[in-house]
Amino acid sequence: MNATREYRAETMVRLPTMTGNRCSALCSELSARADQWLATPQGLPDLITRAKKRLDAAREVLNDALGPEVPADPEAARSADQMEDACWSALRSWLEGYVRLAQKGVAGYDDAVSLHRLLFDEGLSFLLLGYEEQWTQSELRLEALVREGYEATIERLGGEVFLDALRDAHAAYGEVLGITEPSSRPTSPSLQEALQAAGDVIRDYVLKVVAHREPDNPETAEMVEDLLYPLLYWDNTATGTAQERGGEERSEE
Numbered sequence: 001m002n003a004t005r006e007y008r009a010e011t012m013v014r015l016p017t018m019t020g021n022r023c024s025a026l027c028s029e030l031s032a033r034a035d036q037w038l039a040t041p042q043g044l045p046d047l048i049t050r051a052k053k054r055l056d057a058a059r060e061v062l063n064d065a066l067g068p069e070v071p072a073d074p075e076a077a078r079s080a081d082q083m084e085d086a087c088w089s090a091l092r093s094w095l096e097g098y099v100r101l102a103q104k105g106v107a108g109y110d111d112a113v114s115l116h117r118l119l120f121d122e123g124l125s126f127l128l129l130g131y132e133e134q135w136t137q138s139e140l141r142l143e144a145l146v147r148e149g150y151e152a153t154i155e156r157l158g159g160e161v162f163l164d165a166l167r168d169a170h171a172a173y174g175e176v177l178g179i180t181e182p183s184s185r186p187t188s189p190s191l192q193e194a195l196q197a198a199g200d201v202i203r204d205y206v207l208k209v210v211a212h213r214e215p216d217n218p219e220t221a222e223m224v225e226d227l228l229y230p231l232l233y234w235d236n237t238a239t240g241t242a243q244e245r246g247g248e249e250r251s252e253e
Contacts, residue, residue: 020062030229
């Protein structure tokens with residue numbers, strides 16, 4: 001008897017269209033979130049941990065196929081890198097203005113301290129990483145800012161201009177690096193294979209994570225959403241320009 005339905009990862013999990021660099025960055029973001037859970041006392045289920053290891057392996061293969069991190073326009077990449085560095089430094093300096101008040105009675109002090117800890121707990125050391133890894137670390141911080149509800153906090157404290165400038169710089173940085181916009185360079189067969197394989201591994205990872213969500217256990221729902229945040233909020237993360245964020249949401253093609 002022939003089955004009337006077929007359930008496979010490639011048909012059950014729909015991924016957004018990605019460049020090789022963006023796919024690599026997504027793997028890194030998903031893996032970083034898993035690492036955060038692995039560092040907690042509860043850790044992660046073995047099934048997810050094994051899927052995470054396959055995700056890391058697929059990213060390594062994809063990075064090998066992508067070749068050395070050489071931007072198509074080195075000068076533009078350097079300029080975009082410097083602009084994003086400057087925007088992160090400006091945001092940090094603005095927050096530290098509140099932190100230095102050292103008076104909990106000052107309006108906004110507690111929120112500023114919490115946000116500073118979220119974004120700059122390790123200082124600005126992530127700005128010393130390679131271009132693509134720095135972009136990924138910046139993306140993770142911007143996602144965390146949105147997830148924890150600090151957009152309204154920044155606006156209330158008068159720092160919206162810093163956040164808008166950072167988001168615009170981050171979007172431009174991703175475009176220059178070919179992470180959020182396709183590169184003009186041709187895609188080799190080996191890269192196509194690696195990109196396809198990485199996509200399959202991501203789909204499998206999604207299924208493994210979602211399988212651990214239990215309707216009567218809110219903690220599992222929280223874990224699933226946190227682990228898959230980069231995918232669940234693909235169009236709602238903080239990577240677009242200020243103009244794009246003010247317009248309509250991008251429709252799926």
